[in-house]
Amino acid sequence: MARDRKERKKQPRVIIFTTPTCSFCRAAKTYLRQRGIRFREVDVSRDQAALRDMVRRSGQQGVPVIQIGNKIVVGFDRPKIDRLLGLG
Amino acid sequence: MEIKPLITGFEPQEKPAGEEGEKPAVYDVIILGAGPAGLTAAIYTGRARLKTLVIAGSLPGGEPSNTDLVENYPGFPEGIAGMDLAQRFQSQAERFGAEIVLDEATAVDFSQEPFTIHTYSTVYKGRTVIIATGAEPRRLGVPGEDKFFGRGVSACATCDGFFYKDKRVVVVGGGDSAIAEGLFLTKFASEVVVIHRRDQLRATQILQERAFANPKMRFVWDSVVEEILGDEMVTGVRVRNVKTGETSVIETDGVFVYIGMVPKTKLFVGQLKLDEQGYIVADRHQRTNVPGVFAAGDVQDPNYRQIVIAAGTGAVAAMEAERFLSEYWQTHHAEAKPS
Numbered sequence: 001m002a003r004d005r006k007e008r009k010k011q012p013r014v015i016i017f018t019t020p021t022c023s024f025c026r027a028a029k030t031y032l033r034q035r036g037i038r039f040r041e042v043d044v045s046r047d048q049a050a051l052r053d054m055v056r057r058s059g060q061q062g063v064p065v066i067q068i069g070n071k072i073v074v075g076f077d078r079p080k081i082d083r084l085l086g087l088g
Numbered sequence: 089m090e091i092k093p094l095i096t097g098f099e100p101q102e103k104p105a106g107e108e109g110e111k112p113a114v115y116d117v118i119i120l121g122a123g124p125a126g127l128t129a130a131i132y133t134g135r136a137r138l139k140t141l142v143i144a145g146s147l148p149g150g151e152p153s154n155t156d157l158v159e160n161y162p163g164f165p166e167g168i169a170g171m172d173l174a175q176r177f178q179s180q181a182e183r184f185g186a187e188i189v190l191d192e193a194t195a196v197d198f199s200q201e202p203f204t205i206h207t208y209s210t211v212y213k214g215r216t217v218i219i220a221t222g223a224e225p226r227r228l229g230v231p232g233e234d235k236f237f238g239r240g241v242s243a244c245a246t247c248d249g250f251f252y253k254d255k256r257v258v259v260v261g262g263g264d265s266a267i268a269e270g271l272f273l274t275k276f277a278s279e280v281v282v283i284h285r286r287d288q289l290r291a292t293q294i295l296q297e298r299a300f301a302n303p304k305m306r307f308v309w310d311s312v313v314e315e316i317l318g319d320e321m322v323t324g325v326r327v328r329n330v331k332t333g334e335t336s337v338i339e340t341d342g343v344f345v346y347i348g349m350v351p352k353t354k355l356f357v358g359q360l361k362l363d364e365q366g367y368i369v370a371d372r373h374q375r376t377n378v379p380g381v382f383a384a385g386d387v388q389d390p391n392y393r394q395i396v397i398a399a400g401t402g403a404v405a406a407m408e409a410e411r412f413l414s415e416y417w418q419t420h421h422a423e424a425k426p427s
Contacts (some may be wrong), residue, residue, distance in 0.1 A: 002340035022247040023171055031190045045250045046253070055254075061321075061342065062238045062248035074238055075145060078192065078208060 011085060014039035014068035017054045024066040025034055028076040039066075100222030114202050115141045117409050118214030119186075120193050121352075123150015124395045125385025125402035127177035127186075127219035132406030133218075134184030138413065141212060142181065142188040143205065145352075149174025150222050151386070154244050156272040161395050168244070173395070193221075198359045198378045216380045219368060220402060223349035223386040223393070228260065232316030233345075241343045245269035250343075252277045254342035254364055258285070258325055260313050265292035265344035267299050273344065274304040281338060283308045283327055284384065287418040308338065316343055321362065351387045365390055374405035380412055 014032065017026035018041050032039050044051040044063065058065045058072045066073040068084040081087070117133045119126045124143035150225045152158055155170030171398070182188060195206040196269060202213040207301045215386050225243035227233060235243055242248040257277045259270040262284035268291070270280050282289075282299070289296050299305050308327060314335065315326040324339045351367045353360075361369040361377040367385040370376055376383050382405035385398035 019247065019250045021156065021169075021171065021249075022244075023147060023149055023174070024244070024247060026153075026171070027144075027146070027148050034190060051251075060238050061240055061251040062242055062244070077307065080145070082208065 013067075014085075015042060015067040016040070016048070017042050017044050017063050019043065019045045019056075019063050022063050024076045028064045028066060028081075031076070031078065031081070032086040035085070037085060041085060048077075096227070098113035112331045113139070113213075115139050116413055117141070117213040117216050117218060117406070118205055118212055119218045120141065120205070120221060121145050121150065121220035121222055121385070121387070122178065122188060123147045123174075123220060123222050123385060123398060124177060124344070124399040125405070126150070126218065127174075127224070128210040128399040128402030129179045129218045129220060129384055129406040129409075130186035130188075131177075131184055132403050133409060134181060134186045136406070136410045137185075141187040141205060141214065142186050143193055143212070144188055144190050145192050145221060147222075148190060148409060149178065149189070150398075151349075151393075154246050156268065158395060165346065171187055173245060177399075181276050186420070193355055196329060196355050196359060198356075198381050201380065203381065208375045214284065216382065216411055216412055218374075218402070218405045219360075219376070219381065219387055220384040220385045220398075220405075221352040221355075221387045222398075223351045225345060226348045226350050228313055228316075228345055228347065230313055230315055232318065234323075236316055236322050236343070240318065240341065241316060241319060241345065243345050245272050245344055246342075246427075249273050249276050254278050256281070256339065256407060258313075258338060259344045259346060261346035261348070262286060262289040262291060263348070264291045264295060267295040269346060270305060271298055274302055277304065277342075279303055279306065281306045281308060281340065283311050283313060283325070285310065285312050285330055313343070342356060349393065351390075353387060363390070370401075373408045375408060380409075380416075382409055402427060 042050045061064050116138035117140045119129050119142045122142050150159050152170040153174035158170050159167040159168045174394050191207040193205050196297040197204040202215050205212045251274045258277045258281045259266050260283050273280050310331045310426050311329050313325045317324045325336045328335045353366050368388040370383040370388040374382045374384050384401040384405040386393050
């Protein structure tokens with residue numbers, strides 16, 4: 001994946017909570033990569049503490065959950081992701 | 089996943105330029121949807137050397153990518169993970185030059201050629217369009233469903249099943265998806281209760297055999313879910329027996345809904361002929377009522393909803409789009425025919 005460093009602005013911290021069999025997670029990650037967004041992935045199927053943390057923070061019992069700054073996006077909700085990251 | 093090429097000496101086409109500010113190119117074929125139908129169409133149009141764009145929509149890979157294991161697609165005698173199969177479709181389409189964008193159509197205009205597709209990011213123009221937007225899970229439409237969606241109510245066991253480790257879940261429905269995903273959930277959940285409105289399953293026989301043999305699965309027949317109960321979290325569902333009218337509460341931590349699909353055709357209302365259920369009406373050549381616009385896969389199939397059939401109709405749509413284009417170039421724009 002080619003990354004265009006010139007295009008990069010300061011972006012909020014992005015964490016995506018996933019499980020390995022979740023297709024929407026994969027779609028969301030592909031999208032973030034395509035847009036040159038740096039993110040940290042947390043596989044909640046391997047990390048019980050992270051799982052509890054995610055459920056507590058988002059109230060969600062499903063993935064993907066994407067934390068952008070201090071905002072939570074539930075699912076691969078592209079318009080909301082774009083808005084929070086200032087993507088056109 | 090890397091797919092080994094079966095044919096050597098085949099160079100993929102260069103991807104069309106899409107720089108910002110550039111006048112948008114006109115594609116030969118724009119495919120809406122990247123499930124089996126859309127990606128098969130892209131394999132065919134790519135091999136026909138047609139300039140092909142796939143607008144993937146919200147779920148690249150389509151419904152199979154939400155399926156744990158696909159056992160009825162020929163060529164995979166041991167079965168294949170739905171997500172892997174979807175990835176293979178995509179790799180194959182890309183190999184033959186299809187450009188796949190993770191974007192979603194927001195409006196279409198089929199009233200004049202070339203056809204116009206508006207998306208979140210931009211506007212695309214195509215001489216032909218193949219609609220393969222598929223279908224999405226039907227919702228129950230009962231109190232509590234919206235409140236708890238994503239927080240105890242799900243339509244995707246492969247996505248959310250993990251959250252129900254050692255918990256009780258119910259699966260609503262009795263078809264292939266309900267039973268296959270119910271079986272998948274037994275990997276995590278302590279108990280899977282299938283709630284079905286009839287007194288027998290509609291799922292294919294082999295799935296029924298597995299379900300009845302699975303000690304974690306239990307069946308509640310002739311019953312429909314009337315309400316999803318809970319305060320912060322789901323605690324149960326209220327079900328009504330359709331024969332006796334009696335209602336009862338089943339305690340549960342999660343609800344997985346597999347009661348069929350609804351076609352994703354909202355964008356086409358008023359532009360294409362749809363049937364009463366909202367499916368696109370297509371003929372045996374996958375043609376819609378608008379010449380140059382084709383439909384393939386679940387978006388035009390209320391009956392079968394199989395990967396192999398979606399792929400088949402995708403191939404037909406692509407071959408018809410190719411024929412439409414060659415006639416188009418011959419009769420209208422012979423001078424503009426690309427080399």
